[in-house]
Amino acid sequence: MEPVYRSLEIIAHSLVRAQGLKLTFSGVENIPKTGGVVLAVNHTSYVDFLPAALGVYRAGRRTRYMIKSEVMDIAIMRFLVNHTKTVPVDRSKGGEAYQQAVERLREGLVVAVYPESTISRSFELKEFKTGAARMAKESGAPIxxxxxxxxxxxxxxxEAGTRNIGRSKLPVSVRYGPPISVAPDADPDETTVRLRTAMTELLHQVQDEYGDHPAGEFWVPARLGGSAPTPEAAAVIEDEEAARKAEARAARHPDDHTGHEAGR
Known part of the structure; x- marks a missing residue:
């Protein structure tokens, strides 16, 4: 029953009702009813985890996200992580998080991964890390x-957008594509290309069906006439941001030279 997770589900549904969000789900039938599943989600928002998980809920499943271990410094978050089988990712111990995620998959759980690793400022798909492909290959779970x-x-x-997490009544669309099977001898790079191609097709389908994308709006991709940066311009901004973060991290932890295994 997982009472803590159940409490979070009640809170999530209440939050959606309070915000007046108009959630639309399609392809829920593509989520396997049982067994481990690597759920690959595009990343454009700080709150896109919620709609993705609510769609999985409609399929009768629960989602376990991989999240930054920094949240474990907060008592309530530490409690939630420990009682919901969430996978905290410690940058200095990325291999441990990766193996924990694989174990969750072998237990038959749905583990959500952001293949882009960070939020896309262009709202187009960025280049993917191979973590999802490697997890699927090692666990035998589909993506x-x-x-x-x-x-x-x-x-x-x-900077152009503002938080609009009150009663916004915004439409939010979620679509799940057919599962991608990953053979034990599959090449993770090739699988990652397959995954990105599938998600690009899904993204364009959802955008075409979403409704108006007003010209010049901050949330509309440049490809559709919006003022969001192009993928190339976004990459420059993100590289500069990553460099600043790396410098700050190096200043705090001068002896830390490890990488992020789970999403690599």
């Missing part, structure tokens, strides 16, 4: 590609 569109209108990583 379910999924797209959330509209959550970035609530809260995203851009």
């Amino acid at each position: 379910v590609p999924s797209i959330v569109w509209g959550a970035h209108r609530q809260w995203t990583k851009t």
Whole structure:
């Protein structure tokens, strides 16, 4: 029953009702009813995890996210992580998080991964890390590609946008694609290309069906006439941001030279 997770589900549904979000789900039938599943989610918002998980809930499953271990410094978050089988990712011990995620998959759970690793400022798909492919290969679980569109209108990583997490009544669309099977001898790079291709197709389908994308709006991709940066311009901004973070991290932890195994 997992009472803590059940309490979170009640809170999540109450939050959606309070915000008046107009959630639309499609392809829920593509989520396997049983067994481990790697749920690959595009990343455009600080809150896109919620719609993706609510769609999985409709399939009768529960989602376990991989999240930054920094949240473990907060008592209530530490309690929630420990009681919901969430996978905290410690940058200095990325291999441990990766193996924990694989074990969750072998236990038959749905583990959500952001293949892009960080939020896309262009709202297009960035280059993917191979973590999802490697987890699927090692655990034998399929990958379910999924797209959330509209959550970035609530809260995203851009100076032009503002937080709109009150009663916004915004439309948010979620679509799940057919599962991608990963053979034990599959090449993770090739699988990652397959996954990104599938998610690109899903993204364009969802955008075409979403409704108006007003010209010049901060949340609309440049490809659709919006003022969001192009993928190339976004990459420059993100590289500069990553460099600043790396410098700050190095200043705090001068002896830390490890990488992020789970998403690599």
